Amino acid sequence: xxxxxxxxxxxxxxxxxxxxxxxxxxxxxxxxxxxxxxxxxxxxxxxxxxxxxxxxxxxxxxxxxxxxxxxxxxxxxxxxxxxxxxxxxxxxxxxxxxxxxxxxxxxxxxxx
Amino acid sequence: xxxxxxxxxxxxxxxxxxxxxxxxxxxxxxxxxxxxxxxxxxxxxxxxxxxxxxxxxxxxxxxxxxxxxxxxxxxxxxxxxxxxxxxxxxxxxxxxxxxxxxxxxxxxx
Numbered sequence: 001x002x003x004x005x006x007x008x009x010x011x012x013x014x015x016x017x018x019x020x021x022x023x024x025x026x027x028x029x030x031x032x033x034x035x036x037x038x039x040x041x042x043x044x045x046x047x048x049x050x051x052x053x054x055x056x057x058x059x060x061x062x063x064x065x066x067x068x069x070x071x072x073x074x075x076x077x078x079x080x081x082x083x084x085x086x087x088x089x090x091x092x093x094x095x096x097x098x099x100x101x102x103x104x105x106x107x108x109x110x111x112x
Numbered sequence: 113x114x115x116x117x118x119x120x121x122x123x124x125x126x127x128x129x130x131x132x133x134x135x136x137x138x139x140x141x142x143x144x145x146x147x148x149x150x151x152x153x154x155x156x157x158x159x160x161x162x163x164x165x166x167x168x169x170x171x172x173x174x175x176x177x178x179x180x181x182x183x184x185x186x187x188x189x190x191x192x193x194x195x196x197x198x199x200x201x202x203x204x205x206x207x208x209x210x211x212x213x214x215x216x217x218x219x220x221x
Contacts, residue, residue, distance in 0.1 A: 004154075033209065042116070042200060042213035043155075050207060058208055090154055097207050098143050103154030 002027045006091050006104035013081055013111055021076045021107050023091030031094045032074040033058065033101070034066065036087040043090065049074055050097065081111045114138045116203055118212035125220050130188040132215045134201035137182060141203040144177065146186045149198045149214070158186070158199075193219045 004025045013019055025032065033048040035058075045058030049068040063085055065077040074093075078085060088108050092101040115137045124130045136144070142163050147155040161168045161175045161184075168175045174187040184201055198214040 040213055043211040045209050048207065056207065059210065098204060100157040105154055
């Protein structure tokens, strides 16, 4: 089944403790993105990747890192999480930048 | 970033048409999209329109684009209770996506 898988689905962590949210797709898609969703703000793009080893900043990249060592995986790294990074995070992938994006189920992150 | 704006709520009766509106600021946007989000789920693409088009119809969905006013709308004909969800418009500008805040559509039986 074609899908985008994020892990974990829920995470509560403490300020400053490094964490990684994984994202994997099985559709051989080139374009992958991370978004955060906050009430009243919609989705904001954090980082995107056009292909392996090609990543770039989205609208709100501060406090986040990504890597794209393989086509299928696009982990989101928070080196020193802070409470303002408490949010619902979505990973998405698409064949190309313009084509339909497939979203993961979301990761609800709480930083205390 | 770019500004993509939507009204937050819309309530309609089952069987009526729904019109969800969106405005964007950057005329260099190439593609504009409508996504649907059901509770507890990710987003699903409903339809999209290329910026050189005025209208696109797909079954119950009609997208209208007014480039002069930078206004995009999504019309859902014969709205059903299963259409209750949050609807996001999004623009693609170069390789980045900008989403609106979402319109929560409530369909009353």
